[in-house]
Amino acid sequence: MKFSEYFLPTLKETPSDAKLASHKLMLQAGMIRKVTAGVYDYLPMGFKVLKKVEEVVREEMNRAGCQEVKLPIIQPADLWRESRRWDDYGDEMFKLSDRKDQEFALGPTHEEIITDMVRNELSSYKDLPLTLYQINDKYRDEIRPRHGVMRSREFLMKDAYSFHGSQESLEETYRDLYDAYARVFDRLGLDWYAVDAPSGLMGGSYSQEFIAVADEGGEEIAVCDECGYAANVDIAAYKPSEDEAQVELKELEEVETPGKETVAAVADYLDVPGQKIVKTFIYSTDDGYLAALVGGNDELEETKLSSHLGRSDLEMVSTESEIEQVTGANFGSIGPIGLDIPIYADADIKAMKNFIVGANRNGYHLKNVNWERDLEDAKFTDLRRVQEGDRCPRCGDELDFYRGIEVGQIFQLGEKYSRALDAHYQDEDGQLKPYLMGCYGIGISRVIPAIIQQNYDEDGVKWTEAVQPFDVGIIVLDDEGSDVFEYGSYLYDELSDRGYDPLFDDRDESPGVKFNDADLIGLPVMIIIGPRGMKNGELEVEFRAGGKETVKIDGVPRGEVADRIGDLLNR
RNA sequence: CGGGGAGUGGCGCAGCUUGGAAGCGCGCCUGCUUUGGGAGCAGGAGGUCGCUGGUUCAAAUCCAGUCUCCCCGACCA
Numbered sequence: 001m002k003f004s005e006y007f008l009p010t011l012k013e014t015p016s017d018a019k020l021a022s023h024k025l026m027l028q029a030g031m032i033r034k035v036t037a038g039v040y041d042y043l044p045m046g047f048k049v050l051k052k053v054e055e056v057v058r059e060e061m062n063r064a065g066c067q068e069v070k071l072p073i074i075q076p077a078d079l080w081r082e083s084r085r086w087d088d089y090g091d092e093m094f095k096l097s098d099r100k101d102q103e104f105a106l107g108p109t110h111e112e113i114i115t116d117m118v119r120n121e122l123s124s125y126k127d128l129p130l131t132l133y134q135i136n137d138k139y140r141d142e143i144r145p146r147h148g149v150m151r152s153r154e155f156l157m158k159d160a161y162s163f164h165g166s167q168e169s170l171e172e173t174y175r176d177l178y179d180a181y182a183r184v185f186d187r188l189g190l191d192w193y194a195v196d197a198p199s200g201l202m203g204g205s206y207s208q209e210f211i212a213v214a215d216e217g218g219e220e221i222a223v224c225d226e227c228g229y230a231a232n233v234d235i236a237a238y239k240p241s242e243d244e245a246q247v248e249l250k251e252l253e254e255v256e257t258p259g260k261e262t263v264a265a266v267a268d269y270l271d272v273p274g275q276k277i278v279k280t281f282i283y284s285t286d287d288g289y290l291a292a293l294v295g296g297n298d299e300l301e302e303t304k305l306s307s308h309l310g311r312s313d314l315e316m317v318s319t320e321s322e323i324e325q326v327t328g329a330n331f332g333s334i335g336p337i338g339l340d341i342p343i344y345a346d347a348d349i350k351a352m353k354n355f356i357v358g359a360n361r362n363g364y365h366l367k368n369v370n371w372e373r374d375l376e377d378a379k380f381t382d383l384r385r386v387q388e389g390d391r392c393p394r395c396g397d398e399l400d401f402y403r404g405i406e407v408g409q410i411f412q413l414g415e416k417y418s419r420a421l422d423a424h425y426q427d428e429d430g431q432l433k434p435y436l437m438g439c440y441g442i443g444i445s446r447v448i449p450a451i452i453q454q455n456y457d458e459d460g461v462k463w464t465e466a467v468q469p470f471d472v473g474i475i476v477l478d479d480e481g482s483d484v485f486e487y488g489s490y491l492y493d494e495l496s497d498r499g500y501d502p503l504f505d506d507r508d509e510s511p512g513v514k515f516n517d518a519d520l521i522g523l524p525v526m527i528i529i530g531p532r533g534m535k536n537g538e539l540e541v542e543f544r545a546g547g548k549e550t551v552k553i554d555g556v557p558r559g560e561v562a563d564r565i566g567d568l569l570n571r
Numbered sequence: 572c573g574g575g576g577a578g579u580g581g582c583g584c585a586g587c588u589u590g591g592a593a594g595c596g597c598g599c600c601u602g603c604u605u606u607g608g609g610a611g612c613a614g615g616a617g618g619u620c621g622c623u624g625g626u627u628c629a630a631a632u633c634c635a636g637u638c639u640c641c642c643c644g645a646c647c648a
Contacts, residue, residue, distance in 0.1 A: 016582095036639085037641090140647075143646055144645095146642085218647090443648045445648095478606075512607085513609050517609085
């Protein structure tokens with residue numbers, strides 16, 4: 001490609017509304033332009049990179065035995081009503097209607113569509129298993145789109161769906177797809193972790209996310225380097241504390257704590273460590289109230305509570321009047337003792353003795369509370385968020401915490417959609433059974449900012465080999481008609497003929513502009529041909545990753561120079 | 572949805588407090604000079620000041636409403 005003919009509008013100044021490096025660089029390097037919040041144009045170079053990501057994914061999906069299809073973006077509301085997700089997905093969906101007032105959605109995902117497609121065709125166990133995938137735009141009316149194509153409302157996703165007659169088959173495909181994903185992200189050059197994940201709106205039993213490590217990422221994960229345990233912090237488990245040594249159980253005692261409404265204030269007032277206090281949260285459900293208890297310095301993880309209880313109707317009681325009605329006290333003094341509601345306590349505080357809770361009487365707390373005597377009905381389970389210093393639930397080694405960008409997620413969905421959509425097959429005994437399903441997504445468009453976020457410097461992008469938009473740049477530092485330009489022109493043709501993808505910077509621009517653009521757009525190698533080098537009988541080859549080579553051209557046949565450059569490109 | 576901020580040539584911004592000729596830098600066009608890390612000189616094109624209404628002799632500027640966008644948070648790939 002000749003730069004002068006390529007639609008590659010680089011920006012000297014960085015757009016003010018971009019904060020993240022990947023967002024800035026994609027705009028500056030002329031890859032994307034914003035159309036409206038969360039919706040972007042891909043310019044030629046951006047699109048080229050996008051297609052490279054897509055191709056890596058497609059190759060690995062095909063290799064894993066998946067078949068590519070193309071499903072519609074416009075989807076009828078009826079299908080979504082059938083799966084009951086029309087309301088569950090809610091405002092997250094772009095909804096529209098046609099001239100007859102028929103309702104539709106722009107597909108945020110395709111479980112309904114694909115299940116509908118196969119339900120009339122896969123009628124025998126002999127047809128299973130089957131895995132289909134597509135690479136297609138998805139639409140989600142994000143609450144807050146941000147960081148360019150990192151979180152946008154229209155985005156390109158690879159989504160695959162598998163159908164099975166047995167859990168074993170589902171698990172086998174799940175493992176195969178896991179392996180395929182590992183190959184994809186390795187090939188793309190990402191530094192990534194696969195972590196246990198909540199399955200959210202998709203439903204299902206087991207799910208893992210693929211997280212590209214980046215400090216600016218929106219996901220937080222806990223990882224054990226010792227045994228390989230890795231989980232999204234929303235569900236990450238920890239190893240509970242050991243029982244405190246034999247301690248005498250002291251007498252329960254009500255103490256005055258006037259106006260002390262926070263853990264810190266109470267701890268300070270009573271001169272005890274904050275962790276000695278147990279926090280109480282009251283939740284309402286369709287079937288009444290319940291209490292959740294965590295340590296004073298811990299954070300209740302609602303995801304854990306709701307998945308432990310297996311219910312999605314949890315709502316934390318957050319108005320003064322309601323909390324008073326349930327406990328008889330205001331927020332600063334609520335506690336579990338004397339409440340006639342189920343009590344769930346975090347496993348980590350089970351070992352505590354003689355601790356402190358609110359007295360359910362304004363301005364008072366209870367000291368020397370003990371489970372076996374005062375709260376014998378409390379049920380213990382993992383309820384709190386993991387935190388710095390926690391130990392691995394499997395091996396006890398200390399957990400490491402990272403932030404990252406979610407680039408993929410795989411789910412064992414089970415029967416959720418096949419049941420809802422009445423999608424059955426007949427097994428060997430002639431029994432009608434719903435398929436077991438899995439689904440597997442990769443955020444193709446999000447992979448690009450993830451790669452950039454892991455590979456850039458102050459000058460611009462440093463592409464990984466799998467997605468680099470060009471193999472090499474040819475920078476000529478003289479105008480058309482000069483020997484310099486002519487030599488560059490020759491190398492451009494020659495390298496193209498040899499199967500490389502060069503960008504020939506033939507623009508009438510000053511050297512500084514050309515060098516800076518080359519760095520910005522991430523040309524992995526620059527071949528620099530200028531009058532100065534020409535005079536010395538040489539040209540320079542400069543690597544984006546660092547390092548420089550000089551190639552002698554004086555008296556050397558051009559073909560040999562091209563050979564030499566080819567060697568340098570291949571190393 | 573809560574909190575903060577911004578809408579002025581393609582991009583980045585000033586002007587608004589105190590109403591009175593729409594400016595600056597970059598980019599763009601023409602010509603000449605330049606050419607190894609974002610060149611110089613000269614000339615030029617380009618703007619419904621987000622939108623609607625109001626106040627006023629006069630509104631980018633004051634008032635009211637409205638739309639859009641950005642940042643932080645709760646949600647999600």
